[in-house]
Amino acid sequence: MSDSSSIYAPTTAAPTPAVVSAPVEQPIAARTPGRWGWLxxxxxxxxLLLVWETLARTGVLPPNLLPAPSRVLATIWQMALTGELWEHLGITLWRVTLGFVLGGALATVFGALTGYSRTLNQxxxxxxxxxxxxxxxxWVPLFILWMGIYETSKVVLIAVGVFFPVYLNLMSGIQGVDRKLVEVGRVYRxxxxxxxxxxxxxxxxxxxxxxxxxxxxxxWMFVVAAEIMGANKGLGFLLVDGQMTGxxxxxxxxxxxxxxxxxxxDALLSLLSRRLLRWQDTHGR
Incomplete structure (x- = not known):
């Protein structure tokens, strides 16, 4: 008769519980638009253009007030063939570029100073x-009085429009930096x-x-006001000329x-921001 204790004795060694490691959550991949995502x-x-074209061709929309998109595109094509379009596009793009660079540069300086220094902010x-x-x-009559109706007044007016959004966002961004991050940086000297x-x-x-x-x-909004200031070229001039001539x-x-x-x-600026901020792991990316 076998020993009763052998009944309860394990025949094999108790298995060591396996250490199950939690699955490491992989970061969400940056969502980049597909090749045809722009569609x-x-x-x-x-x-909307198709509906507009249909309503214009059926006479629902009066052609003397809201012509069909095909007529609008034909007008653009005709100006392109004569070379008139490129003159207007070039001068408007040049004014916006200069105003954007000037206003953005000044806004960067003032936004950084007022955001970083409480004294300068006050x-x-x-x-x-x-x-x-x-x-x-x-600003239009004042700039005409100070700088005349030439390019300087137009560029300065555009720069004024560019300045404040850049200034406000940069200043608020600096002021909104987490204090703990700054303290950690100071701890590391x-x-x-x-x-x-x-x-x-x-x-x-x-x-x-x-x-x-x-x-x-x-x-782009301010360039319209700028080109009202005595301009004879530019998309803003075309806008006013079309109104005056019906x-x-x-x-x-x-x-x-x-x-x-x-x-x-805007798409070019957005592309630049995505490249410089590709390190971000946010919902929108």
Missing amino acids: RGAVLPAV LLDPLLQGIRNIPSLA LSGLQLIRRIFMPATLPAYFVGLRSGLGLG RPQTILASILLFAVLGQLT
């Missing part, structure tokens, strides 16, 4: 906020320039690019060209 954004404009920000609330057209380069710049770049894109959009197709052609140029320049 999604073109669907709605194409549908000195400069109230004045700049007051100037920001002045309507754009209110980073110098002032190292703090700016390694903490403040990465933290504020997203807000800064939002400001640049907003400023660029306002630059040519709605010219007015609509100018508006369409403003939309296309604005979208193209």
Whole structure:
């Protein structure tokens, strides 16, 4: 008869429980638009143009007030063949570029100073906020008086429009940097320039690019007011000329060209921001 204790004795060694490691969550891959992803954004404009064309051709829309898109495109094509279009496009693009560079550069300096220094913020920000609330057209007679009707006044007016969105976003971005990040940088004895380069710049770049894109959009709006100031070339001039001569197709052609140029320049700025901010792991990316 076997020993009773052998009944309870394990015949094999108890298995060591396996250590199950939690699956490491992989970061979400950056969502990049596909090769034909831009077509999604073109669907709605194409549908609207098709509806517009149909309503215009059936007589629902009066041709003397809202001509068909085909007439508008024909007007643009005719101006392109004569070379008139490229003169207007070139001078408008040149004015917007100069105004954007000038306004963006000044806004970067003032936004960085008022965002980083509390003393400079208290000195400069109230004045700049007051100037920001002045309507754009209110500057037109003053700039004509100071600088005449030549290119300088037009570029300065565009720069005023670009300045404030860039300034506000950069200043707010710097002020919104997490205090704990700054304290960690000081614990590691980073110098002032190292703090700016390694903490403040990465933290504020997203807000800064939002400001640049907003400023660029306002630059395209302000160029219309600028080209009213005695210009004889430019898309804004075409806009006013179409109104004065009763040519709605010219007015609509100018508006369409403003939309296309604005979208193209914004897309370039957006592409630059995505490349510089590709390290971000956010929902929108």
